[in-house]
Amino acid sequence: METILEAKDLKKIYSLSKKQQKLEKSGIKKKTAVDDLSFEAYKGEVFALLGPNGAGKTTTLRIISTLIKPTSGDCIVDGVSIAEQPEEVRKKIGFLTSELKLEDYFTPNYLFDFFSKLHGVSDEDREKRKEKLFKTFGIDEFAEVKVANLSTGMKQKTSIAVSLAHDPDIIIFDEPTNGLDVITAKVVTDFLIQLRDEGKTIIVSTHIFSLVEKIADRVGIIINGKMVLCDSLKEVVKEKTLEDVFFDVYVKEVGSDE
Amino acid sequence: MNNIITIMKKELTRFFTDKKMVFTSIIMPGLMIYIIYSLMGGFIQDMVTTDEDYKYKISAVNMPEAIESMFAEQNVELKKTGPVDIDDTKAEIKSEKADVLVVFPEDFDEAVSEYDVQSGEKAPEIEIYYNSATTNSANAQMLITTTLDAYENSLSNKFDVNCDEKHDLNDGADFSEKMVFAMIPMLLMTLISSGCVAIGPDFIAGEKERGTIATLLVTPVKRGALAVGKIISMLIIAVLCAISSGLGLILSLPKLMGDAEIFKNTSLSAAQYALFFVVILSSACVLIAFVAVLSAQANTVKEAGTSVAPFNILIMVLSVAGGYTGGEKLSKFVNLIPVFNGSRCMSDMLLGVKDSFALSVTIGSNILYAIVMIFILTKMFSSEKIMFSK
Incomplete structure (x- = not known):
């Protein structure tokens, strides 16, 4: 299998503000969000990062998408280093997280064109991509409605379409079905499977076991910023359900009282 | 780009x-x-300007003919009033029914011609009663003051200063x-x-x-x-x-x-x-x-x-x-x-x-x-x- 993404000893240490130090109540001034984390993703697979809230999943994905810099370590994305050529990395990936918002004032149609241009997509390719993605997510029906007037599901569909406007080979989704109703969540899940079938590499973070079981080829469990388990889904669920495996690992790492 | x-x-x-x-x-x-x-x-313009058509209501007591003619040249009509009407006219000015009252001393011309600047005595005084809260009254007072200043200058006009506008050397x-x-x-x-x-x-x-x-x-x-x-x-x-x-x-x-x-x-x-x-x-x-x-x-x-x-x-x-x-x-x-x-x-x-x-x-x-x-x-x-x- 061809490695398309390789995270090598990623570490992210945040300096806590005084306000954050008060909230932490421990008096510590620095917090390690990601701790020497390494993993690989292969071409055409869905790699799921599973972990509780605050485990470091989102920080890891933000580092890979070059939104933030690692304190140490590197990640090679399709042969390009995130530390050395972040702009090149951004051309190769499509990143979607709940913190990436669309401007309320614009319509899905305008935003799709805008982000396509920023990614250097030609007019012809843009129209083809738009037609396909808008049809898949049913965006045509609200393509000219301002984002401010869209429902959460419609906004999420638009965000996915916009993040994939440049047809990236590596797609990074942070909690893609969070806050969605069951129908929209199904549309998104089916689309992820479709992308995998098209040969795209998908890295997804979630804490929904059923989603991982449905779409993932391999799974990595992150607890307290460390990768505590990383294997193919088949191997992980050989003897126990994913949920049981996760809690076994969690208790081992954190303790039952947490 | x-x-x-x-x-x-x-x-x-x-x-x-x-x-x-x-x-x-x-x-x-x-x-x-x-x-x-x-x-x-x-x-601001309304506050400081009087309508062109407006006729000032000026009452005068003992006004000499020479000064009267100066007002006539400016098309200002005057109402001659006797000394007994002074208080009534003042009341009218206060209630904005009249604009100005000018009171000259009796035999003003004689008093002026006899007055010696070097004597240190009090000069003949002209009293102008007006209402500063009213634009027309204030403007009428200014008109009278300017006219009287001009009259005063004409009494002792021995020299002129800068009769034309060619004396300002600033070209900027x-x-x-x-x-x-x-x-x-x-x-x-x-x-x-x-x-x-x-x-x-x-x-x-x-x-x-x-x-x-x-x-x-x-x-x-x-x-x-x-x-x-x-x-x-x-x-x-x-x-x-x-x-x-x-x-x-x-x-x-x-x-x-x-x-x-x-x-x-x-x-x-x-x-x-x-x-x-x-x-x-x-x-x-x-x-x-x-x-x-x-x-x-x-x-x-x-x-x-x-x-x-x-x-x-x-x-x-x-x-x-x-x-x-x-x-x-x-x-x-x-x-x-x-x-x-x-x-x-x-x-x-x-x-x-x-x-x-x-x-x-x-x-x-x-x-x-x-x-x-x-x-x-x-x-x-x-x-x-x-x-x-x-």
């Missing part, structure tokens, strides 16, 4: 398709300035023009600065607050292109705000100043107008780039607004100082002070002072400052602490 244009188009589209924003940021300031200044001008701006030429740069700078302050906080801090800046930062767009695209679009809008306010000001100025000839000694050539515009533009670049940096360091529009507000006061101080030192010889280094330099250069140009060195230093340093600010903004866009701090 393409990305800069794409970002500019997006920013300008967002601004110009929002009718409410266009109205409040561009149309309203100019319109408000025009309406308020015109109303103020009209109000007079004092009032200098004041106006100092005020114009200050107003222009303040108007541009107000435009920057009005739109600046939302352009970057607003995007941070709404979470839309991160969406831009995950695209392959260079941070520098993002900074330049944002600043140029902010600059365009700020200049439009300033043009709107400037137009409102220029159109209302004649009404405010009572049709005074303000620019009679100013004649800028086309090249000078172009230079004038370049100075404004270079100053606007510095202002908007600085506001953009302040906006980028804030997490919310409110926070950005708070940090930008004191900046407006500083701009006003620097632009006033620059405008009022126009035409004066100062160290060449003062032209390195942003805003002050632009204001001073504009004032120089209006006063007809040609100083190409100061002009070059002003434009050059302003462009340099703007580039430094763009560089800082680029670095800020790359800083996760600034872009994603909570």
Whole structure:
């Protein structure tokens, strides 16, 4: 299998503000969000990062998408280093997280064109991509409605379409079905499977076991910023359900009282 | 370059398709300035001017014929009153039914001719009763005072001073023009600065607050292109705000100043107008780039607004100082002070002072400052602490 993404000893240490130090109540001034984390993703697979809230999943994905810099370590994305050529990395990936918002004032149609241009997509390719993605997510029906007037599901569909406007080979989704109703969540899940079938590499973070079981080829469990388990889904669920495996690992790492 | 244009188009589209924003940021300031200044001008004019058709109600007691004829030459009708009616007339003035009462001493002409200035005795006194709360009464009092002054001068007219207007050797701006030429740069700078302050906080801090800046930062767009695209679009809008306010000001100025000839000694050539515009533009670049940096360091529009507000006061101080030192010889280094330099250069140009060195230093340093600010903004866009701090 061809490695398309390789995270090598990623570490992210945040300096806590005084306000954050008060909230932490421990008096510590620095917090390690990601701790020497390494993993690989292969071409055409869905790699799921599973972990509780605050485990470091989102920080890891933000580092890979070059939104933030690692304190140490590197990640090679399709042969390009995130530390050395972040702009090149951004051309190769499509990143979607709940913190990436669309401007309320614009319509899905305008935003799709805008982000396509920023990614250097030609007019012809843009129209083809738009037609396909808008049809898949049913965006045509609200393509000219301002984002401010869209429902959460419609906004999420638009965000996915916009993040994939440049047809990236590596797609990074942070909690893609969070806050969605069951129908929209199904549309998104089916689309992820479709992308995998098209040969795209998908890295997804979630804490929904059923989603991982449905779409993932391999799974990595992150607890307290460390990768505590990383294997193919088949191997992980050989003897126990994913949920049981996760809690076994969690208790081992954190303790039952947490 | 393409990305800069794409970002500019997006920013300008967002601004110009929002009718409410266009109205409040561009149309309203100019319109408000025009309406308020015109109303103020009209109000002031009404307060100090008497209608041309108005006939003053002037009562006179013991007025000599010579003075009466002077009023007659000015088509001022007088009502001759006896000494017994003085109190009634005063009451009428108080109740605004009459304008002025002039009371001359009996045998005024004789008393004047007999009066010796050297004697130290009290001179014959003319009493003028009027009501200062009434425009017509106050103006009538002024008319009478002026006429009586002229009469007094005619009694002892031994020499004249400057009978024609060829004695003022100044061929440039007079004092009032200098004041106006100092005020114009200050107003222009303040108007541009107000435009920057009005739109600046939302352009970057607003995007941070709404979470839309991160969406831009995950695209392959260079941070520098993002900074330049944002600043140029902010600059365009700020200049439009300033043009709107400037137009409102220029159109209302004649009404405010009572049709005074303000620019009679100013004649800028086309090249000078172009230079004038370049100075404004270079100053606007510095202002908007600085506001953009302040906006980028804030997490919310409110926070950005708070940090930008004191900046407006500083701009006003620097632009006033620059405008009022126009035409004066100062160290060449003062032209390195942003805003002050632009204001001073504009004032120089209006006063007809040609100083190409100061002009070059002003434009050059302003462009340099703007580039430094763009560089800082680029670095800020790359800083996760600034872009994603909570």
